[in-house]
Amino acid sequence: MSRLIGPAARLSALALLLALVLRPDWFEPILKPFTENNAPAIYTQSSLLSLTLAHLGLVAVASVIGTALALVMGVFVTRPMGAEFLPLSRSLVNIGQTFPPVAVLALAVPVVGFGLKPTLIALVLYGLLPIFENTITGLKEVPENVVEAARGMGLSPQQQLFRVELPLALPVILAGIRLSVVINMGTATIGSTVAAKGLGEVIIAGLLTSNTAFILQGGIIVALLAVLLYDALSILENRIAKRTGRLAEVAG
Amino acid sequence: MIELDHVSRRFGEQLAVDDVSFAVERGTITVIVGTSGSGKSTTLRMINRLIEPTSGTITIDGKDTTAVSGEELRRGIGYVIQGNGLFPHWTVARNIATVPTLLGWDSAKIARRVDELLALFSMKPEDFREKFPHQLSGGEQQRVGVARALAAEPGLLLMDEPFGALDPIIRAKAQEDLLAVQRRLGITVVLVTHDMEEAIHLGDRIAVMDGGKLLQYAPPAEILAKPAPGFVAKLVDGADRPFRLLSLAPVSSIVEPGTAEGPPILETATLRDALSELLWHRRDALPVTAADGSTRGKISLSNLVAHAGGAA
Numbered sequence: 001m002s003r004l005i006g007p008a009a010r011l012s013a014l015a016l017l018l019a020l021v022l023r024p025d026w027f028e029p030i031l032k033p034f035t036e037n038n039a040p041a042i043y044t045q046s047s048l049l050s051l052t053l054a055h056l057g058l059v060a061v062a063s064v065i066g067t068a069l070a071l072v073m074g075v076f077v078t079r080p081m082g083a084e085f086l087p088l089s090r091s092l093v094n095i096g097q098t099f100p101p102v103a104v105l106a107l108a109v110p111v112v113g114f115g116l117k118p119t120l121i122a123l124v125l126y127g128l129l130p131i132f133e134n135t136i137t138g139l140k141e142v143p144e145n146v147v148e149a150a151r152g153m154g155l156s157p158q159q160q161l162f163r164v165e166l167p168l169a170l171p172v173i174l175a176g177i178r179l180s181v182v183i184n185m186g187t188a189t190i191g192s193t194v195a196a197k198g199l200g201e202v203i204i205a206g207l208l209t210s211n212t213a214f215i216l217q218g219g220i221i222v223a224l225l226a227v228l229l230y231d232a233l234s235i236l237e238n239r240i241a242k243r244t245g246r247l248a249e250v251a252g
Numbered sequence: 253m254i255e256l257d258h259v260s261r262r263f264g265e266q267l268a269v270d271d272v273s274f275a276v277e278r279g280t281i282t283v284i285v286g287t288s289g290s291g292k293s294t295t296l297r298m299i300n301r302l303i304e305p306t307s308g309t310i311t312i313d314g315k316d317t318t319a320v321s322g323e324e325l326r327r328g329i330g331y332v333i334q335g336n337g338l339f340p341h342w343t344v345a346r347n348i349a350t351v352p353t354l355l356g357w358d359s360a361k362i363a364r365r366v367d368e369l370l371a372l373f374s375m376k377p378e379d380f381r382e383k384f385p386h387q388l389s390g391g392e393q394q395r396v397g398v399a400r401a402l403a404a405e406p407g408l409l410l411m412d413e414p415f416g417a418l419d420p421i422i423r424a425k426a427q428e429d430l431l432a433v434q435r436r437l438g439i440t441v442v443l444v445t446h447d448m449e450e451a452i453h454l455g456d457r458i459a460v461m462d463g464g465k466l467l468q469y470a471p472p473a474e475i476l477a478k479p480a481p482g483f484v485a486k487l488v489d490g491a492d493r494p495f496r497l498l499s500l501a502p503v504s505s506i507v508e509p510g511t512a513e514g515p516p517i518l519e520t521a522t523l524r525d526a527l528s529e530l531l532w533h534r535r536d537a538l539p540v541t542a543a544d545g546s547t548r549g550k551i552s553l554s555n556l557v558a559h560a561g562g563a564a
Contacts, residue, residue, distance in 0.1 A: 149337025152302055152410075153351050153400075154327035167341050243341060243384075 010231055017224040021048050024217070034212040041213040043202045052221060055198040058116070058191060059184045062123035066184075067177055070128045074135025074173075075161065086136075093132045096125035101187050105194050119191030119198075126187055127180035134176025138169030171241040178233035185226040189218070253278050254299060254408065254440065259308030261294050268294045270464035271308070276457075278313075278407075281434055281441040283455035285448055285487075291464040292444045296410055299442065300329045312408065327351055330401030330409035330439075334416040336393045338385040344370070344396050345381040351404040369399040372433065391422040395429065402437070409434075411443040415450065427454060448487055452476070452496055460484045473500050494560040498523035503540055503551055506559060512537035512550040519548050523559060526551050 019026055024042045031041040073089050076082035101122040108118035142165050150160045166173075192200030199218050206214025254276040261269040269291040276282045286292040297303040299310055301322040310317045317325055338347050345366045352362045367377040373395040385393055394414065401409055414430075415423045431454065434441055445451055451458045452472040459469045460483070468480040476497045479485040488496075503526050504519040516539040517526050530538055530553050537552040 143337075143340075145333055145335050145337040146339060148302075149331070149333055149397075150339070152300065152326060152331035152333065152337075154323045154325075154354060155350075156323050159354070164339055168339075 010228070013224055013228055017221065017228065020217070020221050020224070021052050024048050027217070031213040031216060034216060036210070039209065039211050039213075043205060043214050043217055045205065046197075046201065048202070048217075048221070051197065051199050051201060052225070055185075055188055055200075055222070056225070058119060058188050058196060058198055059123070059181065062120050062127060062184050062188070063177065063181050065120070066124045066127040066180060067131055069124065070131035070176075070180075071135055071173070073128075074132050074139065075166075078136055078139045079157075089132070093128045097129040099125065101126050102190055102193075105190065109194055114195045116191075116196050118194050119188065119196040122190070123184045123188060127184045130179040130183070131173065131176040134172050134179075135169065138172030138176075139165055141172065142168045171237050174233065174237045174240065178230060178237065181233065182226045182230050185229065186222060189222060253313060254442070255311045256295070256299075257309045257311070259295070259298060259305045259310060261291075261298060261303060262306045267464050269298070269305075272461075272464075272466045273308075274459055274466060274469045276440060276442060278440050279438045280456040281431075281443065281454050282457045282459060283451040284442065284444045284459045284461060285446065285451040286461035287446060289463075290461040292446075292461045293412055295461065296412055296442060296444045299408075300326045300331060300410055302326070327354055327404065328406055328408075330404075330406040332397050332401045332409065332411040332414045334413040336385075336397030336417075338393055338397060338400070340385050342384075343381065344383050344385070344388070347385065347396060348400045348403050350400055355404055357404075365403060369403060372436075373399050373429065390418055391426065394418060394422070394426050398430070398433070402433070402439075407439055409439055409441045411441065413444055413446070416445075430454065449496070452500065460487065473497065476500075495524050495527075498527055498556070498560050501559070504548070506555050507540045507549045507551055508555060510537075510550045511547070512539045512552075514538045516541040516547075517551060518543065523556060527553075527556055527560075530556065 028041050035041050070093070073093070077086040077089050104122040104125060105118050108121045112118055112121070146164060146168070147160060150164045155163065188196075188198055189200030189203055191198050192204050199222050202214050202218030202221075206212065206216075206218065255273075256275070257273055259269060259272050260267065272291075272295055274282075284292040284295060294303055298305050299312075299317070301317055339350070345363075348366045348369055349362045352365060357365075366381065370377040370380050375392065375395065380388075380392075380396075385396070388396065394417075398409075398411075398414070401411075411430075415426050418426055427450065430441070443454060452475070455472055457469060457471055458475050460467045460475065460480075462483045467482070468475060468484045470478075475484065476488055476493060479488045499522045501523050502519065503517055503521050503523060506523070507519060512535070514533050514535045514537075515529070517529055519540050519542055526538070530536075530551075536554070537550045540548045540551050542548055
């Protein structure tokens with residue numbers, strides 16, 4: 001599994017992100033040419049740090065809820081008693097992925113009001129598919145003779161699941177979570193249209209006042225966050241995959 | 253003692269095991285042999301209730317296997333499968349400790365037991381304890397698989413094609429290891445294979461199955477000398493049948509008084525080895541010695557030949 005960026009690039013990306021968030025005024029000379037009519041080049045309505053933390057918090061909560069839901073569903077439909085629910089669950093999760101998050105917001109706001117709640121609903125629904133599908137794939141890929149050995153030695157179904165199947169499926173499940181987190185990182189910007197605090201605020205302020213400097217500022221921070229998180233989760237996945245001996249098998 | 257009493261198993265319309273009854277003596281190796289689809293694996297897996305019989309009863313030492321839960325039953329029975337089924341995310345030590353951990357042994361006792369078993373299978377505990385299965389050779393993985401099955405000191409070991417994935421040299425070594433360990437621990441073994449050669453070599457008794465039916469259940473010598481007509485006869489019929497028969501008995505069984513010239517043969521060697529020696533050295537007889545070197549008598553070609561044929 002190739003990592004997205006090398007250690008040097010990873011460090012520079014992190015440094016750039018920290019500078020953008022903590023010392024935005026450093027970038028004024030670069031961003032100034034993108035403004036018109038002497039508009040401010042640096043977003044100052046709220047601190048970028050608090051917006052970034054709010055954005056990360058939003059994505060974290062949505063990812064935790066989405067992971068829990070998708071994991072429970074994925075485990076359920078791979079058990080004998082839940083097998084007949086696989087087609088139904090798959091359709092539901094697919095609808096969650098194909099229904100545009102903006103439309104989910106529009107439908108959710110009248111029911112739950114403005115702010116965090118509708119945004120969380122949109123993000124959770126949008127991020128279910130990769131985790132759900134990877135949970136199913138990961139569990140199905142656990143070698144049959146390993147599960148057979150576990151049963152044959154007297155592990156109960158729960159012990160088989162928690163001690164053998166889930167640990168072995170973990171790298172594949174983590175790949176799904178990683179994809180979902182990165183998707184949510186970008187999608188969370190639309191939350192600002194319904195007054196959820198986040199980096200979308202900067203981008204939307206830029207759109208409303210035709211200020212390209214704001215759009216760039218918000219966009220680059222979100223993009224850097226996504227790239228760094230993707231990278232960090234890949235490293236975690238590799239570590240775990242190595243421990244389960246899967247990489248060694250592939251590498252021979 | 254394990255007793256199967258009119259056991260059948262149906263999968264939908266298919267009768268996988270058809271009214272099978274046999275008894276396995278304590279401390280012996282019984283080999284169930286048959287082609288794929290013969291019902292041999294299903295029969296084995298009904299003993300530890302990985303598969304429940306459709307009808308009939310199975311008792312172990314007089315106790316019906318359905319008297320306890322399937323999980324409790326399986327924790328008391330060793331189980332080895334083809335390709336070993338080791339847990340790839342656990343170390344060798346943790347793999348071996350699987351059943352003792354389930355049974356709630358304390359960690360010091362488990363650690364002692366793990367080292368004891370590694371030593372029994374001639375693997376240095378300090379070298380192997382912390383290794384992961386993918387760091388072991390095929391033969392080592394197989395030995396760890398058997399060690400894991402024996403961890404909680406079960407009286408009964410079930411083996412489903414345990415040597416199927418090994419190359420011939422490692423397989424022969426694994427078979428010798430199994431025989432040595434079985435003799436040393438005195439456990440009962442029921443082993444499934446499609447290889448008649450393996451069955452004759454390992455089995456105290458052989459159960460031949462085909463199409464879900466038990467066709468013959470007898471010691472290897474009887475299977476070879478008096479095979480049931482039909483499938484069993486076809487299975488054992490072959491150019492090397494006399495040699496298989498000779499490989500079952502030791503030289504000590506037909507040693508004669510007297511002396512002979514030539515290189516001596518150990519009395520514990522098989523008759524097949526003796527025949528090979530006699531032919532190679534172009535002799536009619538060779539001296540027989542005990543392990544300590546003392547002379548026991550001689551073995552003659554004519555006497556050997558008399559033991560190599562089927563029923564006259």
